[in-house]
Amino acid sequence: DQQVKQNSPSLSVQEGRISILNCDYTNSMFDYFLWYKKYPAEGPTFLISISSIKDKNEDGRFTVFLNKSAKHLSLHIVPSQPGDSAVYFCAAWRGSNYKLTFGKGTLLTVNP
Amino acid sequence: EPEVTQTPSHQVTQMGQEVILRCVPISNHLYFYWYRQILGQKVEFLVSFYNNEISEKSEIFDDQFSVERPDGSNFTLKIRSTKLEDSAMYFCASRGEGNYGYTFGSGTRLTVV
Numbered sequence: 001d002q003q004v005k006q007n008s009p010s011l012s013v014q015e016g017r018i019s020i021l022n023c024d025y026t027n028s029m030f031d032y033f034l035w036y037k038k039y040p041a042e043g044p045t046f047l048i049s050i051s052s053i054k055d056k057n058e059d060g061r062f063t064v065f066l067n068k069s070a071k072h073l074s075l076h077i078v079p080s081q082p083g084d085s086a087v088y089f090c091a092a093w094r095g096s097n098y099k100l101t102f103g104k105g106t107l108l109t110v111n112p
Numbered sequence: 113e114p115e116v117t118q119t120p121s122h123q124v125t126q127m128g129q130e131v132i133l134r135c136v137p138i139s140n141h142l143y144f145y146w147y148r149q150i151l152g153q154k155v156e157f158l159v160s161f162y163n164n165e166i167s168e169k170s171e172i173f174d175d176q177f178s179v180e181r182p183d184g185s186n187f188t189l190k191i192r193s194t195k196l197e198d199s200a201m202y203f204c205a206s207r208g209e210g211n212y213g214y215t216f217g218s219g220t221r222l223t224v225v
Contacts, residue, residue, distance in 0.1 A: 036216075041219075100147070
């Protein structure tokens with residue numbers, strides 16, 4: 001039951017370049033989407049979110065884009081920094097239950 | 113910055129034994145959760161807890177699992193009779209009213225042998 005899919009298990013980019021992490025979902029009832037970052041031996045840390053009524057949300061170097069018709073969202077990190085190297089999880093919930101459904105994660109490596 | 117604290121960080125237990133995983137959520141948060149991640153798999157929802165009762169639970173959260181908020185600060189997950197397949201990283205999380213981004217703890221790695 002893969003309602004949230006992150007098809008790229010890993011991504012490697014050069015410092016200063018753009019990182020684009022992708023996420024697809026199948027459940028059209030999802031109305032809120034979140035990105036979490038996770039370092040080894042730590043819990044997921046909230047990064048940025050977007051409501052289904054928007055198509056873009058920006059916070060500093062991080063921008064999330066939502067394409068509802070394609071059931072696709074992406075996280076852009078510009079410019080990428082070595083400290084951004086982590087596993088990035090896409091997650092979603094619907095309605096007021098706030099129960100997160102996670103993707104499998106993408107390991108981002110930013111090379112100096 | 114406020115944190116969610118989980119103890120222990122690593123627990124090894126024999127199959128069939130009971131374990132209690134402990135969490136101290138952020139003090140003014142009202143909603144509490146347990147998630148788990150089996151190695152190599154997704155982070156999965158187990159249970160949500162609000163106003164001293166379970167608000168939702170997943171299929172994973174069977175009769176072997178229970179949660180409790182025994183006092184004003186701790187939130188515990190008990191597994192009554194552990195199985196090998198319970199081996200996973202267990203994450204506690206809490207959320208304030210209107211706060212969309214949960215705060216997760218660092219997790220407890222449970223190893224059942």
